[in-house]
Amino acid sequence: MKETEIPPEHPRAESLRIREKLVEHYKAGIVAKAGLFAHGRGEAFDYLLGEKTTKNALKAIEAAAAALLTAKHPVISVNGNAAALAAKDIVKLAEVTRAKIEVNLFYRSAEREIAIKKLLEAAGAKQVLGVGKAASAKIFEIGSERRRVDPAGILVSEVVLVPLEDGDRTEALVKMGKKVVAIDLNPLSRTAQFATITIVDNIVRAMPALVETAEKLKQEDRRKLESILSDFSNKKNLGEAMNLISQRLSELADKGTFISIAQKGKE
């Protein structure tokens, strides 16, 4: 069997198809090898969450939409994995929330930046910041080229959505006084912990939900949005996400063997 073939009867066919999408974009120079590992990590947490958007994630999505809609200069920071898995929804969300789109990579390379820009433009983006010399401002951050940002984008933003980012980036932005919205399946990660609002969900489900929620909340007045924001506690919400996983594991542990050979595919 070739590595690209997915047996349709495979119990994890959907998950494998998402992998395949990342591999295609890896070959196209959009996704870094680190992005393949990172995706695998996310898969594990998604597995533990039951591969669905929880009520807990929906609360964070509501707060995230309110944060983006009330910001003067919201920015969506895009890396290779985010572009590969959610380019269209990134463009839609930018339209609904008037956010700018900025390419921001851990492993910067002119080729990768341009490939991501093209992918976003093909998905309908009118402007893509942060590519090449446009990323002329520096922000302090440990050992990464990501200290470079666009002065027209992240530098002047108050709210930055960082789907699938790593901890260094989030920490640096929060230290600069910005609100960071993260999409991260791992509630224990440094990104999840440092962010202002953490959506513990798979980007392929969270982004369409975020677009839909932003469209709805756009009809509400500013006071309503501000009260959603002030009612949200990331600490409390992350604790809930961890408890959800913990409870699920504990239930499975009580059952002990929960997959038998006869039940294959029901996993």
Next chain:
Amino acid sequence: MKETEIPPEHPRAESLRIREKLVEHYKAGIVAKAGLFAHGRGEAFDYLLGEKTTKNALKAIEAAAAALLTAKHPVISVNGNAAALAAKDIVKLAEVTRAKIEVNLFYRSAEREIAIKKLLEAAGAKQVLGVGKAASAKIFEIGSERRRVDPAGILVSEVVLVPLEDGDRTEALVKMGKKVVAIDLNPLSRTAQFATITIVDNIVRAMPALVETAEKLKQEDRRKLESILSDFSNKKNLGEAMNLISQRLSELADKGTFISIAQKGKE
């Protein structure tokens, strides 16, 4: 920054170095792209386990050593990730337990098989089964080239150690009446659930521990080994592993935000 540079101050430097090892072996044709995702998954569970070998894992390691030592034809089934991360310990374990080493890949290719064989030989292996036409026997398994095994190895074995394997393989072997010892960080996985003995641990820690335990238990008489085996319940042990993760998450959930910006690096 180049993708191969790891900032020494990075809080996850050790984990990144293991990734780098896999990337090197990916470039050398030993690790498949699927192996990079799989490793990421494992990382997530290792993170949840606290990145250490638990007492629970040690119990499984003891049972695994007993199973290999009491078998007439023990076999260690090796894929790309196992070879990349544990070639030397695979060879040591084969020596201590008189096990045969067989290359067995989900994504078979002559090049990858030969590259893995060479890596194992460089680590001291005298014989490597399953390469090319040597894998002439077929076992029933869904949609994978792994249905091919070596008639001098897995086909005639009663105990097969499958570090980092996937569910299909394990299920097929168990259906054939073989005892399967799996090393899998995910206690919920199909491999973990189907295996006879599941070591829920990182291969880089579990393999040296398995070698050491086998060396010790080799001094014991057969009755002692058989009683270790009969006292071991994989169902119970997997339940314990899930509970360990669940408890850890629950404790962290009570704390809520457990990484603050000031405490970075203590993660």
